[in-house]
Amino acid sequence: MGTRRIALVGNPNSGKTTLFNAITGATQRVGNWPGVTVEKKEGSFTYEGNSYDVVDLPGIYSLGAFSEDEVVAMDYILTDDADVIINVIEASNIERNLYLTTQLLEMGKNIVIALNMVDEAQKRQIVFDVDAMSKALGVPVVATVANRNNGTSKVIAAAVAAIDGFTPYANPVTYSESVNHHMAHIAELISNCDLEYSTDWAALKVIEGDAHVTDLIKRTCSDGAVADEITKFLKYHQSDNFELEIVDSRYAYAQRIAKVAITRPQEQVRTITDKIDQIFINKFLGIPIFALIMLGVFQLTFAIGADLLGGWAAALVDWLGSLFESGLEAIHAPIWLTSFVIDGMFGGVGAVIEFVPLITVMYLLLSLLEDSGYMARAAYVWDNLMRRFGMQGKAFISMIIGFGCTVPGIMSTRTMDNKKDRMVTMLIAPFMSCGAKLPIYSVFIAAFFPRHGGLILFSLYAFGIIVALLMAKLFNKTLFKGESSYFIMELPPYRIPSVSSVLRNMWLNVSDFLKRAGTIIFLVITVMWLLAVLPGSADPYSQYSYLGRLGALLVPIFRHAGFGTWQESVALFAGIPAKEAVVGTLGMLYAGQYLEEGAILVTAVQQHFTQLTALAYMVMVLLYTPCIATLSTVGRETKSLRWPIAMAIYTFLIGWLAAVAVFQIGTLLGFV
Amino acid sequence: MNVQLTSLQRGETGKVTMIDAGKQATKRLYEIGFNTSASITVIKNDSGPVIVSINGNKVAVGRGLAHKVMLVRE
Numbered sequence: 209m210g211t212r213r214i215a216l217v218g219n220p221n222s223g224k225t226t227l228f229n230a231i232t233g234a235t236q237r238v239g240n241w242p243g244v245t246v247e248k249k250e251g252s253f254t255y256e257g258n259s260y261d262v263v264d265l266p267g268i269y270s271l272g273a274f275s276e277d278e279v280v281a282m283d284y285i286l287t288d289d290a291d292v293i294i295n296v297i298e299a300s301n302i303e304r305n306l307y308l309t310t311q312l313l314e315m316g317k318n319i320v321i322a323l324n325m326v327d328e329a330q331k332r333q334i335v336f337d338v339d340a341m342s343k344a345l346g347v348p349v350v351a352t353v354a355n356r357n358n359g360t361s362k363v364i365a366a367a368v369a370a371i372d373g374f375t376p377y378a379n380p381v382t383y384s385e386s387v388n389h390h391m392a393h394i395a396e397l398i399s400n401c402d403l404e405y406s407t408d409w410a411a412l413k414v415i416e417g418d419a420h421v422t423d424l425i426k427r428t429c430s431d432g433a434v435a436d437e438i439t440k441f442l443k444y445h446q447s448d449n450f451e452l453e454i455v456d457s458r459y460a461y462a463q464r465i466a467k468v469a470i471t472r473p474q475e476q477v478r479t480i481t482d483k484i485d486q487i488f489i490n491k492f493l494g495i496p497i498f499a500l501i502m503l504g505v506f507q508l509t510f511a512i513g514a515d516l517l518g519g520w521a522a523a524l525v526d527w528l529g530s531l532f533e534s535g536l537e538a539i540h541a542p543i544w545l546t547s548f549v550i551d552g553m554f555g556g557v558g559a560v561i562e563f564v565p566l567i568t569v570m571y572l573l574l575s576l577l578e579d580s581g582y583m584a585r586a587a588y589v590w591d592n593l594m595r596r597f598g599m600q601g602k603a604f605i606s607m608i609i610g611f612g613c614t615v616p617g618i619m620s621t622r623t624m625d626n627k628k629d630r631m632v633t634m635l636i637a638p639f640m641s642c643g644a645k646l647p648i649y650s651v652f653i654a655a656f657f658p659r660h661g662g663l664i665l666f667s668l669y670a671f672g673i674i675v676a677l678l679m680a681k682l683f684n685k686t687l688f689k690g691e692s693s694y695f696i697m698e699l700p701p702y703r704i705p706s707v708s709s710v711l712r713n714m715w716l717n718v719s720d721f722l723k724r725a726g727t728i729i730f731l732v733i734t735v736m737w738l739l740a741v742l743p744g745s746a747d748p749y750s751q752y753s754y755l756g757r758l759g760a761l762l763v764p765i766f767r768h769a770g771f772g773t774w775q776e777s778v779a780l781f782a783g784i785p786a787k788e789a790v791v792g793t794l795g796m797l798y799a800g801q802y803l804e805e806g807a808i809l810v811t812a813v814q815q816h817f818t819q820l821t822a823l824a825y826m827v828m829v830l831l832y833t834p835c836i837a838t839l840s841t842v843g844r845e846t847k848s849l850r851w852p853i854a855m856a857i858y859t860f861l862i863g864w865l866a867a868v869a870v871f872q873i874g875t876l877l878g879f880v
Numbered sequence: 881m882n883v884q885l886t887s888l889q890r891g892e893t894g895k896v897t898m899i900d901a902g903k904q905a906t907k908r909l910y911e912i913g914f915n916t917s918a919s920i921t922v923i924k925n926d927s928g929p930v931i932v933s934i935n936g937n938k939v940a941v942g943r944g945l946a947h948k949v950m951l952v953r954e
Contacts, residue, residue: 269911274904301937304913332936417903451907452916459915476936482923485938491926588940592928600942601929625904694905695929695942696912 211252213261214367215284217312218296219305220267220623221700223324225249226709227296227354228264231364237616237716238709241583241605242267242698243623246277248284255368263290266622269304271311273420276622276630276845282420285315286405291371293319294363299329299336299351302470306462309345314381314458315409318374320366321349322359328701333473341469346377355706379408383457387450390415390441397437401429414438416451481701485585494589501582502669505573507662513569514650514661522562529554544741547748547800552737553730555799556792559809560725563647563791568718570643574612575713579705583608584697591695597677598684600695603633607676610640611669612717614838618845626693632683634842634851636676638834638859641669643717644724644787648829651791652822655813668830675831675862724786732789733796736782740797749800769828769864770821770871780828785836790829820879824871832863885930885941885949888922894951895919901948912939914949 216224220242229236232251238244249264265284266277273282285293295312297305302323312319323338342349348366352359383391394411403410403425413421422442426435488497529550536546577583583605591601602624610617617637624630641649649668653661739755746752751760751774758781759774766777775797783790791809798812817825833839839852846852882897896914899906913934914920924931929940941949 269908272907272911274908301935303935304937307911452910455907455910456916459918472936476933489924489931491928588929588931591940591942625908694901694908694945695940696908696945697940698912699931699938699940
């Protein structure tokens with residue numbers, strides 16, 4: 209007997225991942241908007257001496273497969289047979305959640321139901337009868353509040369018991385006569401096909417017009433006549449709305465169960481959510497409020513992350529640096545080692561580490577926003593404006609996710625039904641400034657705009673959004689013509705963010721930042737340092753080093769943007785593997801070049817840049833070629849090499865053009 | 881009488897009778913709760929997507945699509 213497998217299946221935003229984390233002790237990202245999980249996540253736990261594997265699947269409304277995240281869930285449910293499925297149901301939304309349950313019952317799956325977020329439903333004065341629900345469905349039902357860890361051990365016990373106690377049952381849904389008739393016909397047709405699932409169910413999916421399952425059947429059946437017959441059947445019944453009849457039958461069943469399971473109050477209780485929404489998604493106030501929230505995020509990020517805590521982190525790195533320096537002197541370490549440790553590691557990697565407080569605060573605030581339920585509202589208020597640029601509101605969620613990191617922003621496009629929407633959203637994703645660029649802005653802001661940090665940052669992010677929208681419009685007019693897809697989105701209730709999940713999301717990002725500092729950034733800085741001190745015949749950190757010569761090649765490209773020294777050019781080059789390396793490389797080069805102690809980076813930047821060129825440099829950083837991680841994600845998601853290469857080139861051009869425009873126009877207007 | 885979802889005012893309730901959109905969009909609407917016989921109450925209908933309540937849960941539907949959802953007033 210191998211390890212038993214448990215799969216978590218449920219609607220988007222029903223709390224699957226929260227339950228997954230509670231069961232397995234994992235720390236997967238959760239949030240309060242539909243579509244946080246788009247990949248299959250695996251974990252495990254031990255119960256009474258046996259170990260069990262758990263799979264968390266993307267949230268789905270139904271077992272169809274229109275979008276990528278649904279394909280992931282559907283494929284798993286179809287092929288990789290879990291021993292038991294924990295179907296997570298949001299208690300206050302029971303009819304719609306039971307629709308998916310109904311589909312699992314149609315397949316004859318072994319399921320246990322976790323009736324989740326019962327606390328919220330109780331607040332809305334919804335009364336449950338868990339036993340009656342279990343009896344009506346014929347499967348175990350456990351009430352849970354996963355985010356407080358209530359009921360999780362009961363769910364585990366029920367799931368484990370169900371693995372061995374499973375008895376097959378018949379499909380409980382009653383279909384219309386015509387559906388039954390055709391189902392029997394198709395079932396007979398495919399009866400010799402040797403399918404991995406029941407022929408009745410397969411027949412139902414064919415009639416429903418499920419392209420995914422129909423293709424599977426056609427491919428599995430060795431008898432070519434079967435495939436032809438199915439094609440003929442579907443063509444003949446094209447205008448019959450079987451799928452809608454089937455959906456109605458499922459809903460009828462779900463509603464019957466819901467009637468037994470819950471009692472709703474006569475009058476809908478007016479919730480806090482309703483009151484907040486009156487203001488937050490108001491026709492006139494919606495977008496200004498969004499802008500205010502983002503401005504607040506940036507102001508707070510600077511006030512706390514830089515002004516309050518930033519100096520402390522810098523002092524710590526400096527102190528450690530001087531400690532190492534005297535230590536190395538004491539043991540008469542060779543010059544190259546001192547140079548590597550002090551200039552490369554403390555000047556370079558240390559310059560990145562100094563920004564941990566800053567990005568911690570930013571990620572904390574973004575996590576709060578994600579957990580509150582505001583994301584779906586942002587998508588709502590932006591839908592109208594997005595339409596003018598050929599996009600829809602859902603794309604805006606991917607864009608905000610990109611403020612944290614572009615990679616999950618791109619991944620989140622998997623929830624989009626429409627291929628065109630998805631491609632365009634991916635292509636504009638790099639213009640949403642990510643957390644890794646924050647240290648770069650921060651250095652330039654400290655050097656030139658110390659009193660307006662939040663405002664400058666806000667303007668940069670806003671400029672990124674504007675460029676993204678304009679590019680979206682351009683792509684829609686040229687490469688991806690055609691309608692943008694419809695907007696359908698659930699607006700989940702606002703929730704007071706749970707401390708543990710906010711801290712967990714924040715830590716996921718911060719630990720990732722630290723990990724990157726220790727791996728890729730360390731690596732890039734080391735390579736840059738080597739290039740800067742070699743060949744031995746040249747002065748280290750001078751224009752005669754390998755790095756200096758490489759930089760000299762790049763200088764002509766950037767001269768029109770106002771930043772004409774080789775250090776600034778190679779730093780941008782170093783930023784392509786990882787954006788933090790821009791600051792790291794500048795820090796390392798300046799640390800090697802200038803011998804004085806203290807806030808070297810900021811003072812050196814003040815000597816090398818002016819207010820105007822600093823602005824042009826920040827605009828370049830905002831828009832130019834995204835990091836390798838982003839490009840490879842685009843490659844993976846589009847399954848091509850063409851798109852990431854095209855993206856690397858076109859974003860570079862846009863960044864360069866914008867930086868040149870800032871510098872040239874600024875010069876004309878008399879700024880320096 | 882059948883009316884479009886966009887012609888229901890805030891607070892009005894209707895039952896879905898027909899959805900005249902593309903197959904995929906129709907199915908999506910069905911799955912999220914716009915099945916025939918579901919009771920749908922309009923919460924917000926001024927500009928941008930229409931927000932409705934289905935059993936107390938809010939769903940936003942883009943205006944273009946909302947034009948294609950037909951209901952009878954209740």
